[in-house]
Amino acid sequence: xxxxxxxxxxxxxxxxxxxxxxxxxxxxxxxxxxxxxxxxxxxxxxxxxxxxxxxxxxxxxxxxxxxxxxxxxxxxxxxxxxxxxxxxxxxxxxxxxxxxxxxxxxxxxxxxxxxxxxxxxxxxxxxxxxxxxxxxxxxxxxxxxxxxxxxxxxxxxxxxxxxxxxxxxxxxxxxxxxxxxxxxxxxxxxxxxxxxxxxxxxxxxxxxxxxxxxxxxxxxxxxxxxxxxxxxxxxxxxxxxxxxxxxxxxxx
Amino acid sequence: xxxxxxxxxxxxxxxxxxxxxxxxxxxxxxxxxxxxxxxxxxxxxxxxxxxxxxxxxxxxxxxxxxxxxxxxxxxxxxxxxxxxxxxxxxxxxxxxxxxxxxxxxxxxxx
Numbered sequence: 001x002x003x004x005x006x007x008x009x010x011x012x013x014x015x016x017x018x019x020x021x022x023x024x025x026x027x028x029x030x031x032x033x034x035x036x037x038x039x040x041x042x043x044x045x046x047x048x049x050x051x052x053x054x055x056x057x058x059x060x061x062x063x064x065x066x067x068x069x070x071x072x073x074x075x076x077x078x079x080x081x082x083x084x085x086x087x088x089x090x091x092x093x094x095x096x097x098x099x100x101x102x103x104x105x106x107x108x109x110x111x112x113x114x115x116x117x118x119x120x121x122x123x124x125x126x127x128x129x130x131x132x133x134x135x136x137x138x139x140x141x142x143x144x145x146x147x148x149x150x151x152x153x154x155x156x157x158x159x160x161x162x163x164x165x166x167x168x169x170x171x172x173x174x175x176x177x178x179x180x181x182x183x184x185x186x187x188x189x190x191x192x193x194x195x196x197x198x199x200x201x202x203x204x205x206x207x208x209x210x211x212x213x214x215x216x217x218x219x220x221x222x223x224x225x226x227x228x229x230x231x232x233x234x235x236x237x238x239x240x241x242x243x244x245x246x247x248x249x250x251x252x
Numbered sequence: 253x254x255x256x257x258x259x260x261x262x263x264x265x266x267x268x269x270x271x272x273x274x275x276x277x278x279x280x281x282x283x284x285x286x287x288x289x290x291x292x293x294x295x296x297x298x299x300x301x302x303x304x305x306x307x308x309x310x311x312x313x314x315x316x317x318x319x320x321x322x323x324x325x326x327x328x329x330x331x332x333x334x335x336x337x338x339x340x341x342x343x344x345x346x347x348x349x350x351x352x353x354x355x356x357x358x359x360x361x362x
Contacts, residue, residue, distance in 0.1 A: 026306065027306075028305075028306020028307055028309075028310065029254045029255070029306055030254060031306065031310050032254065032255045032258070032295070032306055032309050032310060032313075033254035033255045033257060033258030034258055035255075035258070035288070035309075035310060035313045035314075036255040036256070036258040036259040036262065036292065037258035037259060037261050037262035037265075038262060038288075039259065039262060039285065039288040039289070039292060039313075040258070040259040040260065040261070040262030040263040040265075040266065041262035041263070041265050041266040042262075042266075042281060042284065042285050042288070043262075043263070043266070043285050043289075044262070044263050044266030044267055045266050045271055045273060045281070046273070046281050046282055046285050048266070048270060049272070049273050049278070049281070050282075059279060059328075059333060059334055061333075061334055062334065
């Protein structure tokens with residue numbers, strides 16, 4: 001400040017300040033007051049501008065940076081959204097696949113239950129009745145009958161009250177014929193589910209079961225039925241040694 | 253005294269009128285305000301030093317504002333507006349601090 005000395009040097013700064021505060025209506029004082037007024041005005045305006053507007057007061061470069069930030073963020077969010085919807089698709093398809101697999105498994109369980117004789121079965125079939133009052137027929141004849149029925153496509157067979165499955169055995173004993181250890185009496189009633197015509201034809205062929213029984217003076221008859229109910233059940237025995245092996249490829 | 257009254261009147265006017273800054277002036281107003289603040293602190297220090305002069309105050313005030321605005325304008329034209337504004341604010345801030353320190357020494361003797 002190259003201003004000339006205008007105040008006496010013996011006054012303290014505080015006294016000078018008080019002196020300056022004394023209003024003197026000189027042109028310079030008024031101009032200074034005006035400038036201070038402009039400063040206060042501009043200060044307040046700028047503060048309000050800064051508080052009010054966030055974007056309009058920014059420079060071009062700042063705006064570009066903000067725009068870049070926003071687009072980058074948009075891209076990030078879009079890729080995240082794509083990733084999440086892909087995951088969702090995946091989960092939906094896998095749950096569908098799991099349901100389909102469960103349905104397929106249930107179908108197989110039903111089929112296997114009929115094969116294993118653990119579930120009752122119904123459908124068209126034949127009833128084969130073999131009467132042998134004089135006990136001239138052996139277990140072999142009954143086994144032949146079962147084989148004939150199987151050859152003709154029987155899907156579920158029972159003899160009297162015994163379900164015939166893969167392990168069923170016909171044994172001649174002193175008391176009579178046992179099927180899986182259970183004594184059966186004449187007349188032996190076979191119930192078989194399958195194509196009725198095929199089965200009755202197969203039973204009736206020359207050298208077939210019916211002819212064989214009649215040759216030995218027994219009475220045998222087969223009738224085709226629209227509905228046969230095989231409700232004799234076999235209790236599955238828990239395998240003592242065999243365990244299910246892990247399949248090499250998982251079931252679908 | 254008149255300067256203090258002027259400051260108060262300006263603040264009140266700004267609060268009452270709530271004008272919007274024209275877009276052309278927007279980059280320069282903040283710098284101009286900081287430059288004017290520097291001039292005001294310089295003037296206050298001059299008062300305490302006993303060398304205050306109305307004419308010097310007016311000229312330094314106006315020249316501060318104009319030069320600050322010019323520097324920012326030039327920076328904008330050169331493509332370094334943001335950096336130059338920061339530089340101007342830093343320099344003016346340093347000056348304001350040194351003036352405030354001188355004022356403090358006068359008033360509190362410390």
